[in-house]
Each structure stands twice: as C-alpha cells, then as structure tokens.
Amino acid sequence: MAVGSTKVVQVTNIAPQATKDQMQTLFGYLGKIEDIRLYPTIRDVAVPVQSRICYIKFHDQGCVAVAQHMTNTVFIDRALIVIPYQNGDIPDEQRALELTNNGTVVPGLYPSEPKLPPNVVNTIEGIPPNHVITTIDPKLEANGLPPYPHLPGHLDSRRIEEIRRTLVLANLDPSVTTDHLLDFFSNNNVEVKYLRMCTRDSDTEHYALVELSEQAAVVSALLLNGKLLLDRAIKIYHSTQAIAKPEAKSNEAAQKRDRRSYVSSKGSSQFNFSCDRSNDWDVIKG
16 A cells, blocks of 8 residues: 555554554664554443554654555554545544444444444545445345445445435325335335435426445445335336434434434545435334
C-alpha cells in the first residue's frame, strides 16, 4: 500500500490486555511519536473486548514505511497488522470504531452486533479513502437477480447489515398506502420490519423503502418484482441507504409511538428521498 503523505499508522489485532504505554514503547523505537491512541479506551469486565486498535502519529513521515514492517510481529499473543492511515489525523474513538467495526478488528465490543448469514460475504475493494464495500450473496446469482450495489467503505457493519436488508419500491400507484404494501408482502410470506413512503425531488413518482426482518428474505422479495399492486407492476431494487431509527426508549408505549423511521441519505448515490412522516408504519417486531 502506498504510504502517501500520512504520518499516521493504524495497528490492529492487538491483544485486549495491551496498554498505551506498551504500544508507545514498542513503536517508539522506530522514531519520535507525536500522538498515540489505543481504542477502545474502556477497560471494564462487563464489556468484553477481544481486540484493540491503535493509531500512532509519527513526527517523521518516513517512520510510516518502517512501521509497516512490524506487521506479523507477535505482541503478547497476537500478530500485529500495521497499515498507513491515509486521513493523516488520528480519528476519535467513535469514528475509529465505526471504521473498523467489521466483526474482526474489535469483535466483542458489540456482543449483539447483527450478522449477515454465513453465505453472504462482505469484501473491501480499493484503497482508502476510495474503497468500497462489495457484498456477495450466491443466492442472488442463482436466482437470476441483480447483485448488491457497492457501498461506501466508511460504513460500519451494523449499517451495512441494515442496508442489505433494505429495498426500494418504485412505480407505485399514488393511492398505495402502507397497509397495501404490508398486505402485499405478507401475502407473499415476506416479513417487513420497517416501511416508509417516499418521493424524490427529481421526479413525481411515489416510492417506499422497506427493511426486511431478515436478509434471507431479500431473494423472495426481489422475486416479486413486476407483480401487480393496484394494477401497476411494482418495481423492487436493492437500496444503498438504510432507514435510520431513533434511540430506544425505556417506556415501551413511547418507543412504539416514536420509533417512526426516517431515511438517511448519507452515503447514497442512488436515491435522495423526501419522506412523508404522516404515513409511517412502525415496527412489527420490536
């Protein structure tokens, strides 16, 4: 990987018991260190962390190339992985964990993290910051369905998993309601988790975003493409954006009332929706 002009390296696959001082000593032999951060900073037995990640900013850019030779160096009980961090500035903890929360770098930090089925594989193509996420689902090809579109490389695994369960419905009759859509999917044995009616500034068509309860249902849902709904052939596509949800509330009634989804257009190059909040449909299963 080209080093470029960065002075920062990212070190992953670090044993959870490792400390910032240990990392400072280990990499300090390579040259003067201006800043060093070890994430997650939390050290609580109630939050099981299986691995940590470290960002090191050297005073001399030339140290970055040397530091990469530390890859596969066994430290405590792990073989380190060292790569240049092209951004040039050390990210804060939240951003760092979003960038690296792919189920391998910091597994266990989010024990309930949703997972795609074993047959569905995410890979990274390209070099940061121009990398993209490619998701391969053999069942799509086996059923003659279009493959998943690329997603921006900065997305975390939770968002990727949600997007891969989300579909865009197009060519909808203006009179179609959420009840029509729910019945449409229910009658075809496809379970919906969230649904939102949408429009776009660029045209006068009516759309909906639908998040399915399970990724395995995506094939069944896409196979409904072209079926009639109120005398119109409904069009169903992969989405490149998720339906964002507000934070959970302690009061169950308030949660059901307030968990109205809204569309996040960040990271989407395919659609830019304006959604009607007055016609929301909330969660079937909380």
